[in-house]
Amino acid sequence: MIKENKHFRVRVLLSAGALAFAALTQPAVAQTRGEPTANAKFPPGPVVGTHLPEAYVSQMGKIAYLWGWPMVNIYNRYLVFSKVPENGLGDGVLPVGPLNRLTMLVDYIKPEERAVATPNQDVVYGFGILSLEKEPVVFQVPDFGSRFWVYQLGNQRTDTLGGVGKMYGTKPGFYMVVGPHWKGTVPKGITGVFHSPTNIAYIIPRAFLDDTAEDRQAIRPVVSQIMSYPLGEFNGRTKTKDWSALPKFSDPAGGTQGSGAETQWVKPEKFFDELPLVIKAVPPQPGEEALYAWINSLLDAAAKDPKVAETLRQSAVDADKELVAGMHSYYYAGVPVGNNWIAPQNGAQFGTDYFSRTAAAKANIFVNPRKESAYFAQEYDTQNQRLNGANVYQVTFPKGELPPVNGFWSVTLYDEAHFFAPNELNRFSLGTKNKDLKYGPDGSLTLYVQNKRPSEDKVANWLPAPTGDFELFIRAYWPKAEIMQGQWSPPPVQKTN
CATH class of the missing domain: 2.60.120.600 (Domain of unknown function DUF1214, C-terminal domain)
Incomplete structure (x- = not known):
């Protein structure tokens, strides 16, 4: 008997998808070759109403699951944070807060944390989900002195919005994150602006902490100045908060911290109910128009045919088990x-x-x-x-x-x-x-x-x-x-x- 290698199995499952994506992203390749595209008519996409074989729906559904998994993941974190009433600690461990208001820790993250895999016990963390459709969000950068620090800014695709940190020479001050459709005026006192291509974004401050009692005390006045809030609350004065005194909530994700694996942010049986909302909110990158048209053709067919919808649902369940679960390996x-x-x-x-x-x-x-x-x-x-x-x-x-x-x-x-x-x-x-x-x-x-x-x-x-x-x-x-x-x-x- 031949023993199956899980690494080989994942590669095989991906091969069909790689070919599909190669075909779908040819317009992007053409642009890199210098071919004229400014006035070119984009090729027509899938014909609405075409009968779709079950095997096609199943296989393409798996690829859509692989593609959309990170964005649905962030979307579901957004839904959880949208219900958090105030800054606090989920199960006394996880920094959570209302949308647009990051929450800081004052020490290393506790080992029971299960909301984010591969946590770090070298820094004091902060975390916040941003919702930019109504107005921008302001975040504060204090003077960290010689301490290493970095703020991670990311969009719904999990790509960076730009650099904020010691390695960039970022100066203390007020900074702003704006959504894709914002056309306002930058207020006086804002040092820099970061543009997000998606209305859902996130901010994760990290400040290095020596494993000493002295540094645990020294870092508190600094992190008390790390805050974020809607632009309407900006008045040019630094706001502060004592992050050592936070209320404790039950796990806002509905699970239990310290239970083993990471919180299940993507539930495969619900994936194709959520993907239409995500694909509508997250604009395509250059060259992805054909990919979007292709995925939308599956979603349109599922909306009209319960059998297609059930095949898609099952494809997500299968892809989660056969493909994405194995990608947990480093x-x-x-x-x-x-x-x-x-x-x-x-x-x-x-x-x-x-x-x-x-x-x-x-x-x-x-x-x-x-x-x-x-x-x-x-x-x-x-x-x-x-x-x-x-x-x-x-x-x-x-x-x-x-x-x-x-x-x-x-x-x-x-x-x-x-x-x-x-x-x-x-x-x-x-x-x-x-x-x-x-x-x-x-x-x-x-x-x-x-x-x-x-x-x-x-x-x-x-x-x-x-x-x-x-x-x-x-x-x-x-x-x-x-x-x-x-x-x-x-x-x-x-x-x-």
């Missing part, structure tokens, strides 16, 4: 860069790379652009065996070969669901934030990755692992040229038992 979230590490190359700048967009959304949805943070993911040791807590591992950075960054770096350990694995130290990452790491006589740094507690001389460098499968994840915020140009890659994960 193996699909980038390209190999040596020693079995995988590195995304186009985070938050996906363009028409629909596979990478959905793979990132499934594994780690709110990725920063690579200029802001380079990521490296690992699931295997040097013998190509799955990382597992039954084994003992070492990761050694030779002297002078720590991740080259202007900001900070970290190595985080996640369980197989891409969340923190509970352990006796309540420790989930090691890196710049840790002031007690022990270096070898030769200047190297060895991290000990294992389930059982090591000898006391190694505990400072111990990254506790669960008993089952797990992953390692390196973050390199504000990466230097060696990373950006592919001249540095992480060391191997060596099994030492």
Whole structure:
């Protein structure tokens, strides 16, 4: 019997879709060749009323599911946040707030968090969903001093709206995000404007935090000035809020934090009820007009024929199980860069790379652009065996070969669901934030990755692992040229038992 490889299976399932997209996006390719398009008549699309075979509807429905998954994901987060009455903590963990009003934490995100896979315990997070159809939103940037910081701004496609952060030299002040149809006047006192092609957008401030009591106190007055609000409330004066005193709500997504896998933001059985709203609200990128016409032909047919609608519904259920579920693996979230590490190359700048967009959304949805943070993911040791807590591992950075960054770096350990694995130290990452790491006589740094507690001389460098499968994840915020140009890659994960 031939043993099926899950990585191969996902590639096979994608092959038909790749051919379909290649055919549908030819107008975009033609434009890159310099062919005249300004006065050219766009080719006619699908004929309304054509009988559609069940197999066609099923196969094309799966591709539409892959394509639309990230946008439906953000849409459903938007629906949840639209019902939040005030800034607070979902289940005492997740920063939530009304639309257009971000909520900040004052410490690392708690390990029970399940709303966003691959969370980060190196920064103080904030999060907010923006709704720009009525008016722009203003956000405040305080003076962070020497502290590393970055605000992630993204649209409904999960692409960046532009850079805000230390690596961009962004100055303290008031900034504004506007929707695609806004034509107002920028008020005096607004330092910069960011344009979103979609009315739904998001903002995620991140401020680096040393793992010390002193820095936890030092960061509070800074994050108290991080706020967002509708333009109508802007008066040119800095608003502040004590983010340490927030009410606690039940999980606004209807699940339970700490329950295992990520909150199910996309429910396949409802996907094709929600996609028509999403495709109407999110305009096509250049060259996507044919793709939109094709998907709309499926949606129109489903609206008129219950049998087509049921076939589409089932195609989403099948695609979620056969295709998208497998994309949860970091193996699909980038390209190999040596020693079995995988590195995304186009985070938050996906363009028409629909596979990478959905793979990132499934594994780690709110990725920063690579200029802001380079990521490296690992699931295997040097013998190509799955990382597992039954084994003992070492990761050694030779002297002078720590991740080259202007900001900070970290190595985080996640369980197989891409969340923190509970352990006796309540420790989930090691890196710049840790002031007690022990270096070898030769200047190297060895991290000990294992389930059982090591000898006391190694505990400072111990990254506790669960008993089952797990992953390692390196973050390199504000990466230097060696990373950006592919001249540095992480060391191997060596099994030492």
